[in-house]
Amino acid sequence: MTAALAVRGLVAGYDRSVVIDGLDLEVGDGATAVVIGPNGHGKTTLLRAVSGLIKPFRGEVELAGERIDGLAAEAIARKGIVHVMQGDGLFVEMTVEENLLMGAFPGGSWRGRRAALKRVYSELPAVEERKAHKARTLSGGERRLVGLGRGMMRPGRLLLIDEPSLGLAPVAIDAVYAVIRRLRSEASSAVVLIEENFTHVGGVADVVHILEAGRIVRSGPYAELAADRTVVETYLGSIAEVPS
Amino acid sequence: MTDAVAILANGVVYGSIYGLVAIGMTLIYGTLRILDMSQGSMVMVGGYVGWWALATHGVNAVLALVAAFVFTFALGTATELVSVQPLIARRNEVDFELVTFITTFAVAIFLTNVALQHFGPFQQNVPTIVSGNLKLYHGVSISYHELTMAVISVVLMIGLGLFLARTRWGLAVRAVAQDLDAARSLAVPVTRLYPLTMGLASALAGVGGVFLGALYFASPTAGDLPLLFALIVVVLGGLGSLTGTLYAAYLVGMTQSFCEVEIGTTWTLPILYGAILAILVFRPYGLKGSPSEARL
Amino acid sequence: MTGTFGAVTPGRWAMIAVAVALAAVFPLVYHDPYYMTIIVTGEIVLILNISWNFVLGMAGVWNFGQLAIYALGAYSSGWLMLHHSGVPVPLAILFGGLFSGVVSVLLAFPTLRLFGIYTSLLTFSFAQVIQYVAVNNPHGLTGGSFGFPEVPGLFPDLGQTAYLRAYYWVCAGVIIASCFAVAWLRQSHLGIALRSVRDAPAYTAARGVNPRAARVAAFGLSGFLAGIAGGLYLSFEQSFTTSQMGLTPMSLDVTMLVIGGLGTVSGPLIGTALLTVIQTKLINYPGWQLTVLGATLLVIVVFVPGGIVGLFGRIDRRVRGWVAEDADEAEPAPG
Numbered sequence: 001m002t003a004a005l006a007v008r009g010l011v012a013g014y015d016r017s018v019v020i021d022g023l024d025l026e027v028g029d030g031a032t033a034v035v036i037g038p039n040g041h042g043k044t045t046l047l048r049a050v051s052g053l054i055k056p057f058r059g060e061v062e063l064a065g066e067r068i069d070g071l072a073a074e075a076i077a078r079k080g081i082v083h084v085m086q087g088d089g090l091f092v093e094m095t096v097e098e099n100l101l102m103g104a105f106p107g108g109s110w111r112g113r114r115a116a117l118k119r120v121y122s123e124l125p126a127v128e129e130r131k132a133h134k135a136r137t138l139s140g141g142e143r144r145l146v147g148l149g150r151g152m153m154r155p156g157r158l159l160l161i162d163e164p165s166l167g168l169a170p171v172a173i174d175a176v177y178a179v180i181r182r183l184r185s186e187a188s189s190a191v192v193l194i195e196e197n198f199t200h201v202g203g204v205a206d207v208v209h210i211l212e213a214g215r216i217v218r219s220g221p222y223a224e225l226a227a228d229r230t231v232v233e234t235y236l237g238s239i240a241e242v243p244s
Numbered sequence: 245m246t247d248a249v250a251i252l253a254n255g256v257v258y259g260s261i262y263g264l265v266a267i268g269m270t271l272i273y274g275t276l277r278i279l280d281m282s283q284g285s286m287v288m289v290g291g292y293v294g295w296w297a298l299a300t301h302g303v304n305a306v307l308a309l310v311a312a313f314v315f316t317f318a319l320g321t322a323t324e325l326v327s328v329q330p331l332i333a334r335r336n337e338v339d340f341e342l343v344t345f346i347t348t349f350a351v352a353i354f355l356t357n358v359a360l361q362h363f364g365p366f367q368q369n370v371p372t373i374v375s376g377n378l379k380l381y382h383g384v385s386i387s388y389h390e391l392t393m394a395v396i397s398v399v400l401m402i403g404l405g406l407f408l409a410r411t412r413w414g415l416a417v418r419a420v421a422q423d424l425d426a427a428r429s430l431a432v433p434v435t436r437l438y439p440l441t442m443g444l445a446s447a448l449a450g451v452g453g454v455f456l457g458a459l460y461f462a463s464p465t466a467g468d469l470p471l472l473f474a475l476i477v478v479v480l481g482g483l484g485s486l487t488g489t490l491y492a493a494y495l496v497g498m499t500q501s502f503c504e505v506e507i508g509t510t511w512t513l514p515i516l517y518g519a520i521l522a523i524l525v526f527r528p529y530g531l532k533g534s535p536s537e538a539r540l
Numbered sequence: 541m542t543g544t545f546g547a548v549t550p551g552r553w554a555m556i557a558v559a560v561a562l563a564a565v566f567p568l569v570y571h572d573p574y575y576m577t578i579i580v581t582g583e584i585v586l587i588l589n590i591s592w593n594f595v596l597g598m599a600g601v602w603n604f605g606q607l608a609i610y611a612l613g614a615y616s617s618g619w620l621m622l623h624h625s626g627v628p629v630p631l632a633i634l635f636g637g638l639f640s641g642v643v644s645v646l647l648a649f650p651t652l653r654l655f656g657i658y659t660s661l662l663t664f665s666f667a668q669v670i671q672y673v674a675v676n677n678p679h680g681l682t683g684g685s686f687g688f689p690e691v692p693g694l695f696p697d698l699g700q701t702a703y704l705r706a707y708y709w710v711c712a713g714v715i716i717a718s719c720f721a722v723a724w725l726r727q728s729h730l731g732i733a734l735r736s737v738r739d740a741p742a743y744t745a746a747r748g749v750n751p752r753a754a755r756v757a758a759f760g761l762s763g764f765l766a767g768i769a770g771g772l773y774l775s776f777e778q779s780f781t782t783s784q785m786g787l788t789p790m791s792l793d794v795t796m797l798v799i800g801g802l803g804t805v806s807g808p809l810i811g812t813a814l815l816t817v818i819q820t821k822l823i824n825y826p827g828w829q830l831t832v833l834g835a836t837l838l839v840i841v842v843f844v845p846g847g848i849v850g851l852f853g854r855i856d857r858r859v860r861g862w863v864a865e866d867a868d869e870a871e872p873a874p875g
Contacts, residue, residue, distance in 0.1 A: 074428045074432060078431045089429070091422040092422060092423075262590060345657065350834045358831055477657070521650070524662045
């Protein structure tokens with residue numbers, strides 16, 4: 001069986017600077033992979049390269065056995081990658097409902113989009129309450145939920161979630177992770193989730209990968225890596241110790 | 245009092261037509277970050293289509309407007325494909341706003357001179373859409389043509405508003421204007437959306453051109469003045485702000501109407517451009533614009 | 541490329557010297573008054589283009605008011621020539637340059653607060669106002685759309701051939717002087733400041749270069765040269781009409797700059813020469829003149845970024861690259 005996502009020898013970055021440098025990653029069908037690494041080591045760049053927002057310099061990206069590297073972001077999205085971006089990527093001058101509807105942009109009927117909207121609202125009642133408000137008026141936690149809700153508006157094969165805890169208060173983080181856990185148990189799609197540390201990903205991760213200086217340096221089940229003192233201390237104990 | 249009524253009536257008429265031409269420029273600037281200098285040429289082309297349909301083929305007015313809409317839509321789409329699309333891939337290497345300002349300007353020069361070649365420098369009379377006058381107040385009247393023009397302009401602007409607020413593609417246009425990367429990651433095909441946006445904006449100007457052609461003439465330079473007015477409107481409104489554009493359009497229309505009645509037609513443009521100078525000096529982003537990137 | 545002054549090789553100096561010498565003797569062997577008139581007019585346009593290129597290309601400020609500055613130079617020098625006939629004509633032209641320089645500096649201040657497209661709109665608005673005031677002033681100084689009344693000119697006593705020859709040399713002198721001045725300014729403190737403002741404003745501010753002062757200075761110098769061009773045009777043609785600052789000459793000048801290569805020293809020379817030839821060839825097909833112009837502008841901007849100078853630069857580099865590769869075949873070719 002082919003993996004949901006296979007990344008081989010990926011080299012990517014911005015302008016002339018290489019951020020991701022020869023990265024390999026495989027995510028099984030329906031599995032959730034959590035990529036953990038300090039800031040500035042290429043987590044967001046990895047997701048952007050997979051979803052086509054930046055063109056990889058080299059390497060291969062396969063979605064369910066089909067090469068997608070080099071395709072335009074919109075084409076990759078149509079193939080079934082849903083990217084919940086860092087900073088949410090909401091359309092701030094549009095209402096919450098308009099933002100959600102944009103999540104179902106490709107294909108589908110008006111009726112189908114309405115049904116999807118109803119489903120998201122039943123999952124996220126907090127979002128429904130705010131549906132007529134402009135995205136710019138929402139709190140950080142609400143924005144994150146809308147971003148996730150928008151990702152739930154169409155069936156995807158692979159869900160990319162970029163640092164869902166970033167900049168949120170602990171209560172809001174709990175709410176966001178509650179949604180992610182539910183999403184994971186209900187949807188059949190594979191998930192790549194990115195975080196800076198182990199704190200929140202306990203109940204979510206099937207596999208944890210440690211990303212450092214543009215490569216995956218360790219992989220293993222959550223329990224194993226989180227319990228490994230060397231891992232926690234070497235890579236994540238203190239950001240200042242990490243060579244850059 | 246008669247002056248006031250005349251100023252108001254004409255101001256609304258002018259404002260509506262400027263709104264129609266300028267709102268397209270706002271739409272294009274909002275989505276593509278391009279100040280489309282070919283928008284005036286679309287008014288000119290619309291005028292010729294109106295002349296061709298109404299004067300030489302005697303078709304009915306609705307058909308003429310539809311013909312102008314379709315033709316300028318196609319032309320606007322083609323303009324985007326030729327003068328903008330090849331540059332989008334190099335967006336980060338070139339000064340995109342300046343370069344597209346120049347390329348759309350080049351298209352405008354080209355279209356103006358093709359018209360000059362084909363039709364000569366003559367002014368062609370375009371028949372009015374409807375004849376007759378509506379008496380308003382003590383000898384002040386506006387023609388039914390102007391009234392129709394104002395009404396259709398407003399209807400088209402409302403239509404554009406509904407398109408942007410309610411339809412899937414309209415939402416996509418706004419989404420692209422606000423966050424390009426997020427829109428692409430939601431599978432919005434920007435390479436198709438851009439030409440459509442520019443086609444739509446051009447089509448609005450083209451319809452405006454049929455009306456303006458009947459009010460003045462169809463001629464190769466018929467688009468110059470509407471372009472200058474539209475530039476004033478979009479700057480005044482703050483580039484990329486649709487509501488700002490509407491306010492500014494009627495403000496400019498009223499100013500023009502006031503100048504014509506009270507001061508003299510020749511002073512309209514210098515006064516308006518003087519106002520622009522002043523506004524840009526004191527409010528560098530126009531009346532309603534803000535330095536933030538995302539709007540529409 | 542023609543780049544910095546200090547880096548000009550002896551070979552290139554020799555080429556420049558030969559070119560200047562050829563240009564200097566040209567009117568001694570060529571007399572046709574029709575083409576000489578076109579050539580001198582082309583020279584004046586070139587002076588204007590050099591001045592425009594300085595703010596538009598090198599400083600990267602979207603100034604679309606340059607033709608109004610140019611016209612103001614013509615009008616202010618013409619005012620001296622007409623109403624103060626005691627003033628020698630060269631001084632009047634110099635005065636036109638200074639006047640334009642001052643106006644240009646004043647125009648620079650509001651643009652300091654603006655970005656990109658707003659700068660072009662502000663300067664364009666400025667030009668529109670100047671043009672409308674000039675057009676609507678038929679009985680005053682500008683003569684409205686009928687044009688400026690006849691002025692004495694630099695060489696009122698010369699016959700046709702000598703007259704054209706004298707203007708040719710004067711303009712050539714101004715062109716050569718301004719090219720050297722621009723080349724020198726490019727590598728001067730001001731030029732470096734301008735380029736770094738254009739390419740990385742934040743970086744420049746952080747390094748302590750005062751971007752405002754640099755931009756104002758650029759506007760002043762550019763306006764001065766444009767004003768000189770305006771005064772020369774008025775005195776040579778004995779007339780100046782408001783259409784000189786209309787959209788058509790503006791599109792022509794922009795196209796010349798873009799085709800030659802914005803921001804380079806030799807770009808305006810090449811662009812102006814090339815388009816003057818093309819426009820002259822098409823003079824019997826007036827409709828085609830601007831149709832071709834629009835199409836050329838579009839094609840160059842889209843497909844030949846950097847203009848002809850940029851293209852030759854790339855070809856040059858590529859040829860050097862091949863030569864270098866041939867020289868050390870043992871080494872693997874650089875990726």
